[in-house]
Amino acid sequence: MVRHEQASDHEAVRDVHTQAFGDGGRVPALVDALRAARTFPAPLSLVAVVAERVVGHVMLSACRLDALPRLVDVLSLSPLGVLPEFQRQGIGTRLVAHALAEADGRGIPLVFLEGSPHYYGKRGFTDATTSGFRPPTLRYPPGAFQVAKLSSYEEWMTGTFVYSDVFWALDCVGLRSDGLEGVAT
Template identity: 60%
Template sequence: MEIRAERPEDHEAVREVHRRAFGDHGGVVADLVDALRRAEPDALSLVAADEGGVAGHVLLSRSLLDAPRRLVGVQVLSPLGVLPERQRRGVGAALVRRALAVADERGVPLVFLEGDPGYYPRLGFVPGASRGFRKPSLRIPDAAFQVAALSTYEPWMTGTLVYAATFWELDCVGLRDPGP
């Protein structure tokens, strides 16, 4: 399995990964990826591919941390998707590890995500509140709001995560009440 930068010819395969990986919400997630690509052409977008094609995808995009000293450029890991038949084989973990390594090489101090608290801690993520961070929406469950501190992180970098506009425009922040 090769972890590499996404190419334009991968776009439809990446859409299919997210459509299948996220079930009923897959179309929204695939649309989020397309919108983030348009808004931020230099976002870090990686695929896991082999002779069978694209098996997984991860995207890191720019956001801000509203820290007391100044705004700090950070990254948000969203989404991470792996084809259902390829899950539980290390594909997602390999994508996240590579994405964090590239972010660290680029001098990114922090990577945030909304995700499964049973999965991401083994990849270096901790609950955001435990490090002094505030989530950007009350709809994000506390345990799901997580952060990984990289080598350029400094202790004064605390505050509120501010998602890029694309997440808000597509209503992809936190959980919505499914209603009756």
């Protein structure tokens, strides 16, 4: 079952990302900071539950597209995590599908992410650079900057994707020289 995250889920969500990413707490810290940020639109946080246990989590948070006519409110899908013992069972796919449906229902035109084109390409995302969008950093590996165009998208909506300050403050964009991927996956 996929549902909206509740305050009582916060510790379980932290555990999901700690186990899924194993990065010393950077992803759970990102989730906490995105929850606390005062943004419009407000973050959308969904959990996957199996037998009353939170086994997966996805978050959509406010970002901007710097289009020539004006700024456009868009969302970033990040992070997406599933407990290791529940991976490869379609839980991440369901979380992504629900997240995109909710974003579309809220009139959001675009959802961006940094992640595997092999994984996300099968879930509604395409290479953003070939669609006329510029990434927020040069540290993305080829194909990792992706976008899902939703029903309120209009052709004039092209430009530079701009992450919220939270991603930059926690250094969660792109690759660093140590080879660790950014967490916007």
